[in-house]
Amino acid sequence: MKQHCYEITEIIKQHLERIVSLRGNINLKPDNSYVSEGDLLVQKLVLDYLQQELPEHQLISEELAPFTDVIWDQNGSYVVLDPIDGTENFVSGLKEWGIGISIYTHGLHQESCIYLPELNDLHITGMTMTHHRSRIRGLSSSLTKQDLLQLEEGFEYRIIGCSMYNMLAAVRGAYASFENVKGVNCWDILPGLNFALEHNCEALVDGVAYQGQILFPTQKYKINIKKRHEALA
Structure with a gap:
């Protein structure tokens, strides 16, 4: 099965320098949170990929909200994206921010990804994981x-x-x-x-x-x- 999350993260890696350079270009949303041009670039990169590779999937993304007058189908095909999670960290120059992707086809989960670019940390469905004990x-x-x-x-x-x-x-x-x-x-x-x-x-x-x-x-x-x-x- 094609690993779309891997391909998307490779595209993001290729554009990471540009994404990070946009952390200072910000606007305030109605809820008083920030959106940066970095968020919007990540969203565009993912949307461009989906239009080519998964055209039957609808994108659900934070920066497309609010979703009004939408009829959701529990058996539908969707890609759920958080283009930059932790935008407040991102625009403040902190490295603890990430990109989240989950892909559902006909209502069934196919794969997910968490990518923390500036921490060089990536996990995708099916990867092995080191487990820890913590208090x-x-x-x-x-x-x-x-x-x-x-x-x-x-x-x-x-x-x-x-x-x-x-x-x-x-x-x-x-x-x-x-x-x-x-x-x-x-x-x-x-x-x-x-x-x-x-x-x-x-x-x-x-x-x-x-x-x-x-x-x-x-x-x-x-x-x-x-x-x-x-x-x-």
């Missing part, structure tokens, strides 16, 4: 000061501000767990959720075990990923 809990950057003051004692916590980084760390066991209790969009979490299934992690979406289904941009989802220790044996 660190990863947290979402959406937490308020009051939320932080209520955290359980006895653990180390990390707030990185990039869902792709956080979810990949949780699947690898570099975090004991990662949780977002405020809710995030489908493009923020689908690659990590599918890696969690592949690598025997506990993955909850709104408190229910994730089964590999596509999630649509109709709501925000609360997620929790925890490494199962038996997978490390």
Whole structure:
């Protein structure tokens, strides 16, 4: 089977210098978050590829939102893209940002990818993975000061501000767990959720075990990923 995620990441690598050079070209979106021209370039590169290689698939991307008057088909064919996850990190000059892709054909997951370009870190469905043991809990950057003051004692916590980084760390066991209790969009979490299934992690979406289904941009989802220790044996 053709590995589309691999081919897309190779295209992004070829344009990485240009993408990074655009981190200072930013606009403020209605929700007060940033979008950079780097985000838009990644989206264009992926869209151009899909038009050639997967023309029957519809692109769901953060920078195409909002999706109004769209009828979603649970058995349809979609590519879900977060062109730059952690844009706040990206435009601030931090390296902890990533690109997330999940491909569904006729409602079935085919492959996913998390690519952290400036950290030179890449994982695609089917790749081997080194597993770790950790006492660190990863947290979402959406937490308020009051939320932080209520955290359980006895653990180390990390707030990185990039869902792709956080979810990949949780699947690898570099975090004991990662949780977002405020809710995030489908493009923020689908690659990590599918890696969690592949690598025997506990993955909850709104408190229910994730089964590999596509999630649509109709709501925000609360997620929790925890490494199962038996997978490390």
